[in-house]
Amino acid sequence: xxxxxxxxLNPNKLLKEEFVSNLTGSSMIEIAALSAIIPILVLxxxxxxxxxxxxxxxxNASLKKSDGLVIRTKSLKRYLAAIAVDFLIIVxxxxxxxxxxxxxxxxxxxxxxxxxxxxxxxxxxxxxxxxWEAGNQSLRANISSFRVVVMITTCLxxxxxxxxxxxxxxxxxxxxxxxxxxxxxxxxxxxxxLVSRQARNVLSTQWKGALKSVFPLLxxxxxxxxxxxxVDYQVHVGEYGVHWNFFFTLSAVSILTTVINIxxxxxxxxxxxxxxxxxxxxxYGGLNTYLLSNQRGSDIISQNKEGLFSIFGYWxxxxxxxxxxxSLFFGKNSTATLKSKRRARIIVWILAVFFxxxxxxxxxxxxxxxxxxxxxxxxxxxLAQNLQVLxxxxxxxxxxxxxxxxxxxxxxxxxxAAFLLANLLTGLVNLSVxxxxxxxxxxxxxxxxxxxxxxxxxxxxxxxGIRLKFW
Numbered sequence: 001x002x003x004x005x006x007x008x009l010n011p012n013k014l015l016k017e018e019f020v021s022n023l024t025g026s027s028m029i030e031i032a033a034l035s036a037i038i039p040i041l042v043l044x045x046x047x048x049x050x051x052x053x054x055x056x057x058x059x060n061a062s063l064k065k066s067d068g069l070v071i072r073t074k075s076l077k078r079y080l081a082a083i084a085v086d087f088l089i090i091v092x093x094x095x096x097x098x099x100x101x102x103x104x105x106x107x108x109x110x111x112x113x114x115x116x117x118x119x120x121x122x123x124x125x126x127x128x129x130x131x132w133e134a135g136n137q138s139l140r141a142n143i144s145s146f147r148v149v150v151m152i153t154t155c156l157x158x159x160x161x162x163x164x165x166x167x168x169x170x171x172x173x174x175x176x177x178x179x180x181x182x183x184x185x186x187x188x189x190x191x192x193x194l195v196s197r198q199a200r201n202v203l204s205t206q207w208k209g210a211l212k213s214v215f216p217l218l219x220x221x222x223x224x225x226x227x228x229x230x231v232d233y234q235v236h237v238g239e240y241g242v243h244w245n246f247f248f249t250l251s252a253v254s255i256l257t258t259v260i261n262i263x264x265x266x267x268x269x270x271x272x273x274x275x276x277x278x279x280x281x282x283x284y285g286g287l288n289t290y291l292l293s294n295q296r297g298s299d300i301i302s303q304n305k306e307g308l309f310s311i312f313g314y315w316x317x318x319x320x321x322x323x324x325x326x327s328l329f330f331g332k333n334s335t336a337t338l339k340s341k342r343r344a345r346i347i348v349w350i351l352a353v354f355f356x357x358x359x360x361x362x363x364x365x366x367x368x369x370x371x372x373x374x375x376x377x378x379x380x381x382x383l384a385q386n387l388q389v390l391x392x393x394x395x396x397x398x399x400x401x402x403x404x405x406x407x408x409x410x411x412x413x414x415x416x417a418a419f420l421l422a423n424l425l426t427g428l429v430n431l432s433v434x435x436x437x438x439x440x441x442x443x444x445x446x447x448x449x450x451x452x453x454x455x456x457x458x459x460x461x462x463x464x465g466i467r468l469k470f471w
Contacts, residue, residue: 015436020161020236025177026169028359028381033109034180035385038094038149039392040112042408045089046401047119076463079406083459086407091451095156098180099165099444120398139329139344139394140195141404144412146390147191151415154188155422157181159450162426162435163443174238175292175372178363178381182371185246186382189253189314193321198257198264200330214254220420221247231431238372242296244307252311253318262319264326271319278312279376283367291373306372313374317382324351341397349391355384407455410462417468418458425450 097105160166161181170180193199224245228235240249262270282288291309296302328344362377363369369377411418429435429446438446461467 019436020171021238022174023168023171023179025173025179025182028178030105031178031180031385032388033106034097035388036109036392037097037105037112038153039389040116041090041093042145042149042393043116043396043399045086045405046396047399048089048401079463080456080459082406083410083455086405087452087455090407091152091455092448094152095447095451098156098160098170100440102167102170120395123398123400139341142390142393142396143194143329145393145404145408147415148408148411149389150187150191151411151418154184155418155454156451157184158422159426159429160447162430163438164436165440165443172239173371176368176370178369183382183385185249186314186317186378187386189317190321190382190386193318194325194329196322196325198267198322199325201264201326214251217247217251217254221245221251233427233430238306240307241304244304249307249311249314253315256315257318264322267319268323271316274312275316275376275379279367282373282375288367288373310374313379317379320383345394348387348394352384352387352391355380355387359384406459410458413462413467414458417461418454421457422454425454
């Protein structure tokens with residue numbers, strides 16, 4: 001055995017890299033099914049919360065904000081009990097659908113959809129008012145739930161993918177194809193854009209403020225680069241390149257958005273033009289052949305070609321998300337009236353169906369979906385899947401119960417901290433456990449403990465007023 005391999009902190013590095021390489025993904029139907037399951041679980045949690053021990057947890061949770069002040073409630077035991085119930089109803093089923101129940105995801109999606117429809121019908125029969133569907137639900141609460149769903153999915157997948165219990169078809173594809181994990185970065189970018197300062201029409205031309213928000217992301221990017229190299233951690237080069245990573249992509253998108261300041265009502269149009277131009281370059285300029293080739297030069301661009309060129313696609317997602325967020329949730333037409341709520345709900349559902357159909361067309365007749373290049377079909381897939389999730393969550397007004405849950409509030413207030421802790425725990429598990437030889441039972445136990453630690457940690461942070469926010 002090579003001495004460097006024997007002395008490495010991660011002796012199975014090459015095997016782990018091969019384990020997540022050369023994958024082709026799953027079907028769009030399965031992705032749509034998985035995308036329906038998680039938001040329905042969230043809505044079911046909302047419906048149960050109105051009648052059990054955690055009643056009013058959302059209102060009496062650990063923190064309440066009023067004019068910037070943070071007030072703590074005294075009942076930590078009650079709050080942690082609410083977090084535990086949320087974990088039981090939302091997180092555990094999600095983890096099971098990603099692992100041992102993966103082969104039944106489509107059937108489970110159908111059954112959960114029927115259950116949701118029954119709950120909607122039940123509320124409809126109990127309410128004779130013609131405006132019962134509006135409820136007290138807030139559109140912004142729906143966005144918060146959506147962002148939490150994205151984060152829960154991401155945090156569970158980044159560790160689960162290293163175990164054999166996680167289906168290979170859910171892991172990131174090598175070149176072309178669709179998979180659950182392919183949607184991660186695109187979903188994160190879109191989730192941030194919907195509630196960004198640009199979407200809220202808070203346009204800032206101060207470079208100091210922009211650099212202040214980007215600088216921590218750059219630091220995190222370099223920290224990840226240094227630490228992964230220092231501990232010999234597995235890195236799939238075909239994902240971003242040799243040196244590039246997720247934090248650098250977020251930084252680049254933020255810098256471009258600041259430098260090229262587009263009014264939110266036109267940002268989606270501008271993003272679409274960039275995306276179409278980038279797709280033309282991919283097909284007719286031969287860029288796709290260059291990006292999908294495993295050959296690399298010694299220059300920094302060639303070493304990180306996937307990460308650098310995919311910025312065009314991710315920036316387009318961000319710009320489109322800004323216009324959607326502004327027009328539906330923060331613009332002049334987004335008042336908190338029943339009419340505006342119904343309008344936003346209908347538009348999101350129409351857009352979800354439209355982007356799914358567009359994705360099918362592009363994947364068949366233009367170019368197949370490629371997360372590696374972040375091409376046009378990938379962008380429409382990200383929009384379709386995420387708008388589907390948001391559309392389902394926007395049915396909350398039809399379901400009796402609370403607007404949100406304790407775990408949702410905790411995660412939504414600390415999304416970046418949750419992601420960083422998830423990455424840290426994932427690294428620790430990989431360096432201390434041989435994930436490739438771990439049995440299914442042991443892997444499931446490790447994943448449950450990991451998810452529980454993450455949930456409790458975020459709950460305690462929220463309870464004590466700790467918040468990590470750069471932008």
